[in-house]
Amino acid sequence: MKWKFNISDIDVRSINSGFAADYEFYLRTVRNCSNNSAVKYIKNFQKIINICLDNEWINKNPFMGYKSKIETIDVRFLIDLQLKNIQSKKLFSEWLSIVRDIFVFCCYTGLVYIDVKNLTKHKITRGIDEGLWIKTKRAKTKIEASIPLLAEAHEILKRYENHPKCVNENAVLPVLSNQKMNEYLKEIGDLYEIDFDITFHTARHTFATTVTLNNGVSLETVSKMPGHTNIRMTQHYAKIQDKKIGKDMLLLKIY
Structure with missing residues (x-):
């Protein structure tokens, strides 16, 4: 206006x-x-x-005849080899290493930036299987996310439990500002020769595909863990790689 x-x-x-x-x-x-x-x-x-x-405040729809369509976006994620490479390679900078670890943590939990920034110790509890679970409400949707803590993610948490920033801020990871984190992630992507710009949403996509769906976790379970409002959101985030398709199709092959 x-x-x-x-x-x-x-x-x-x-x-x-x-x-x-x-x-x-x-x-x-x-x-x-x-x-x-x-x-x-x-x-x-x-x-x-x-x-x-x-309410009859107007009698004609100004959008009558308007047509719009959401375009399907080809989401990017890390494949197994790229994820393992990022986890294992030693970095020359302390803060690059910290940002790399937080990114990898998100790859194994599906958390977005704001949710990992707000993650505190009381949001990590014993689940029904006696293992550690992340129980948190997503900042964006207020829907509860229930995520079993995988070994790779647990190891990263233990690495930073005594970090001064975590102790002072009652946080589990020393998360920087979103802008700073993404600047470091771009640098990390260049160092590991990733052919696209990685962001925190790359970690979420990686969790949905490489870490879960491609290892046989059902679409319904993947939808529940990150706190999606419906399964269509998971279908948007998740892409099944050729490896998983080939593995499933082996069941139909006759020798």
Whole structure:
């Protein structure tokens, strides 16, 4: 509204198809939103318009005839060899090593940046199997994530239990700012010759594919652990590699 009309508020009855078209143009050009981001913003705006229609505050839908489609994004993740290589290679910098360890921890837990930053000792408890589990509510959705702590993740936690930053902040890992962590991750990706920019979401994708689905964990279980709201979200994150497909198809081969 400020960009087009230089106002901060508008009568809902003034919102017409031209306003809707201008809003989409603004998102895609001025704000430089990707297709999926623009579509999500417009769909959120449509929810407000639907409330107005239901209450008869307006009598015509300005989005009548508007068509939008979320594009499927090819998510990137680390394969087995890349993950093992990142875990084992010695780094020359202390903070690079710390960021690498936190990233690997997320690869084995599926946690995103904000959830691993907020992870404290009381969120790690004994589960029904007497093993250690992460029990935390996701910051984004407020849905509980229940994740058994794998040996690789547990080893990293033990490595930092006496780190000054962890002790002072009641944290389990010395997590830096999101911007700083991603700067270090880009450098780590270059050092390990990863052919794409790795971020914390790369770790989440890696957990869903390389660590779980490709090792026979069911889609339903993978969906429950990171606290997805529905299984379609897991299908978006998860890609099954050729190795898993080949292993499954062996059951059908006749010798």
